[in-house]
Amino acid sequence: MLKRAALYIRVSTDQQAKHGDSLDAQIATLKDYVSTQDNLTIIDTYIDDGISGQKLYRDEFQRLLEDIKKNRIDIILFTKLDRWFRNLRHYLNIQEILDNSGVTWLAVSQPFFNTDTAYGRSFVNQSMSFAELEAQMASERIKAVFENKIRKGEVVTGSVPFGYKICDKKLIPNENAPIAKDIFKHYSIHNSIRLTVEYLFNEYDITRSSRTIKHMLRNRKYIGEVSGNKNYCPPIVDKETFEKVQNLLDKNISSIAKRTYIFSGLVVCSCCGKKMTGRYRKRKYIKKDGTVMYYTKKVYRCNGNTYKRNKCPNKINIAEEILEEYLLNNIKADAENFEAKQKKIAVSAPEKNNNSKILKKIERLKKAYLNEVISLDEYKKDRKELEQMMIQVKPKETIVFKSNWFNKNIESTYRDFDEEEKRFVWRSVLKNLIVDPHSKITINFLTKN
Template sequence: MANEIKQVALYIRVSTDQQAKHGDSLDEQQHTLNEYVRQQGNMRVFKTYIDDGISGQKLYRDEFQKLLDDVKKGRIDTILFTKLDRWFRNLRHYLNIQEILDKNNVTWLAVTQPFFNTETAMGRSFVNQSMGFAELEAQMTSERIRAVFDNKIRKGEVVSGKVPLGYDIKDKHLVPNEKAKIVKEIFQYYLETGSMRATVRHLENHFSMTRDYQSVRQMLTNRKYIGELRDNKNFCKPIIDRDVFERVQLQLSKNIRMNKKRDYMFTGLLVCSECGCNYSATAVISRYVRKDGTTNPNERHLYRCTKNRNNAKKCSNKKGIYETTLENFLLENIEKQAEELSVKMQQEPEVKKTKNTNDKIKKKIDRLKKAYLNEVITLEEYKKDREELEALLIPERDNKIAKIDLNSLHNYSTAEFRDGYKQLTISEKSSLWRQVIKNIVVYPDGNLKINFLGY
C-alpha cells in the first residue's frame, strides 16, 4: 500500500496582484506543487484547478467547485496546495468542506507548511486552532475599528457611508448645503399627503430627482436630519425640526398598520417581459354606495411591474393585471399552452446539438489549460483565450428541476377540477399553481406566456 500511486489534485489560487508580489503568483504555486509531486515518487497529477482573482473567504469558486465534483466521483486521493490560506480563510467553510473530504477518504496537504495536514490528529488540531485564531484576530480588528468609529461619532466627525441629501462634508463634519430646502419640502409634503407614492413623484417632477420608495423612506427616517447619530444628540446641525420629524414617523407607522398582511395568489410568479423584474401586488379597494347610504367595499388584487411602479423611467411596461383576470386566463389556457409546449419539445435534437457544441468548447478550454500548464502559452494568453471560449458557450436548460407531466394538465380543464378549485383557499390555490408553473411572463400588449416547471 505504501508504494501505491496516489491521484493528486493541485489547487492554485491568487486573489490579488499584491499576493503575486509576495511569492503567491500562479506560476510560482504551479512550480512548487509540481516539484513536490516529482520528489514524492508515488503521486500522479490527476488535474490542476486554478482560481484566479477569487477570495479565500468565498466558498463558491468555479474551479474549486469542479474539484469538489471530482472528489465526490472518487477520482482524487489527495489535494495539494502551497499554503493553508490558498485553501480557506474561513473556519466554518473549511469544516463543512472537510466533512465532504472525510466522507470520500480524501486528504490534503499544504506543501510549504507540512505541519498543516489532515493525515494526523495533531495536524487536524493545529489547523482548527490556526483558523480559529485567524477568525479571532479578524473579530478583534473589527472591535478596534468600531471603537475608533464610536470615538469619531462622539466628536461629530463623519465616519463613512453616503452623505445624506442636503449636507456637505467640511472639516470632517456634516454641514447643510443649498439642497437642505429640498429635504425640508419632502418632509412637509409627505406630512401633508401621507402618501409615499405621491412624495416620490413630487421629488421627481419638481426636483428631477429619481428615487424609489425605499430610499425616500430612508430619508424620512434618517435621524441625522434632526442632528442625531446613535448616542450623540448633537452630531450635526439639524435640517428638520424635531416636531416635524416625529410627526412624520407617526404618519409612517400609521401607514404600516393600514397595510395589513394580505394573501396574494401569484406573488413571485409574474415576470415583466421588458425588464425581467417581478410583478408585485397591491389591494385596490372600491366602495359601492347602496340606496340606504351604506357602503359595500370591494377588494381586488392588482399586479404591476415593481420597477415600473417605483419609477416609470426604468421600465416602460405599464401593463397591470388583476388577480381574477389572471386566474381565469390560467383555467382557460393552461391546457392549450401545455399542448404547444409538447409540440415544441419534439425539437429535442436541438437541445442535444447545444450540448454537443458546449462539450466541444469545454474540451478546447481543457486543452488550453494544459497548454498553459506546460508553458506553451503565457498566463495572459491563457486568460484571454479562455474568456473568448467561455463567451461561446450556449446556455442550457436547467435539467435539475423536476419536469412536470404535461399530460396531467388536461385535468385542469375538467368540470370536476373547477368545482373542487372553487372550494380552495387563496393559499391552497397558490400552492396548486406553483406545483406546475415556473413563472408567467406579462407583455405590454396584455399577452401572457406560461413557463412550466422543468421546461
C-alpha cells in the first residue's frame, strides 16, 4: 500500500548551506530516498526558507499541520532531526498531534532516529534537548563575540557611518568627517530635515534622503558611543550639539505625528512631474487694532524646488483647502457619473490581499494554540505582531462604506469626516491632481471613463 509522503525542508542561515543543508541539497536527498522506496509517493513539498528551528510559527510548517489534520499525509520526510525541530517542548506538542493523526516521520539521513519504541522516543527526546542546547549556546557564543568586539572598539557589521572609515577593524574619521559635523550643526540651528537635505546638496553636492539624514542624526557613534562601550570610536560631534539635536528630533516626532495631509502622494507638479509634498506654513497678520496674530495652513510644494541646480520653475505653494474646495465643486458636477462606480471602490487589491493573508495567519496561529502546540504567551505575542501588520489596512476598510458618502449630499457628508477619513476618500477616487505654476488644477480620477 502506498504511503503519502510530505517532504519538509528548512534552511535558516547561509552557514547551514555551506554544510550541505541548502534547500537544493535537502530536496535532492529526499527525492533520492523516495525513488528507492516502492511504497512512497510524494504528496507535497513544504519549504521554510530563512526560518529558525527554534520557532514554531513557520508558514509552510503550519500548512503542513493543516494537511495532516485533513488526512492528506501518512509520513513526513526530512533530512535531519534538526531540520524538523530544535525546541523540545515544541517537538513534543507536535508529536502528540502526529500520534493522534496516525502520521509518522523519518529523518532520511539519520535513520537511527525512530519513535516506534520507548527507547527510540527517549533517544529522540535527548537528541532534541542537545539540539536546543546547541542552538542556545551558538546564540550566546555569537552574542559574546559581538560584545567582545564592541568592548575592544572593533566593527561588528559592514555598515560604516558617513564620515567614518574602517582602519585595523576600528572606525576612524575620514575626509567627510567635517561634513558630517556640519550636518549636525545645520540641523541644530534650523531644526529641519528638509532644509538639511537641501543644504547638503547645495553646499557639498551630496544627495541623501530625509530618512538617511534622520537615521544619521540619531546615531550615537558620532559622539563615539555604542551600547556597551562609551569610548567605541573617536567622536565627530560634541555631546552638547548631539543632545540638542536629539531633543529637537523628539519634539518634532510628537508634532509631525499630529499632522495628516489629506492629499499626500496625490498632488503632482505639471512642470517636472515630481510629487508636491505637504508642509505647514506659518503666517502673521495684523488686526485693525494693531494686534499681531499668527496662523498656520497646510500647503503643497513641488519637490523639484529642493535643489539650486535644475530647479523646477513651479514655485507655487497651493493650500490644501483650495484643493478641497475645487474637488468638492467639480465632483458635485459629475456626481451621477461617479456614483455607481464609487460604490464598487473599497480597499485597494494589494491591501485586501494582504489583509486576507494576515487573517489566515491569525487563524492558523489560533488553531496552533487550541491544539496546545504553542503556549498562551506565544499566542498573544505572535497575534499582537500580526495585528500590528493590519493596523494600516483595517481602519481603511470601513471608511467609504461607513456613510456611503458619494451621493448628492457629498459636501455635508464630507464635512463630518476626520482628516484620515478624508484622506482615504480622495485616495479611493483620485489617480492624481496635477497643479501648474498658475494654480490650475487638473483632476485625474481612478474611475474616469
